[in-house]
């Protein structure tokens with residue numbers, strides 16, 4: 001077994017891989033099971049990424065609130081618009097991320113309930 005570059009995305013993969021684990025291109029005889037495992041892994045990574053982004057936007061919101069406090073001298077004066085813009089963008093981003101996360105989790109639930117899945121696929125979900 002050797003490490004080669006994927007012909008489509010150029011990332012490093014095993015020479016024996018039937019599917020590139022990065023971009024999903026089929027390189028050889030990929031079974032239904034291989035494809036299902038790839039989809040499951042991609043879904044898991046997507047859910048992980050969305051979780052990280054949701055923590056990021058929460059941090060931005062908190063930063064916006066801190067800015068609000070700083071800008072208004074401890075809420076004594078009217079602040080500038082900046083903190084509200086940041087908090088508004090963070091709140092909107094949070095809602096978008098939660099919707100995407102909800103949809104990905106629904107998809108994962110549907111995959112888990114598909115009859116006839118092998119145990120290695122279930123491990124990937």
Ligand SMILES: [Zn+2]
Pocket residue numbers: 006007008009010011020021022023024025
């Ligand atoms: Zn690739």
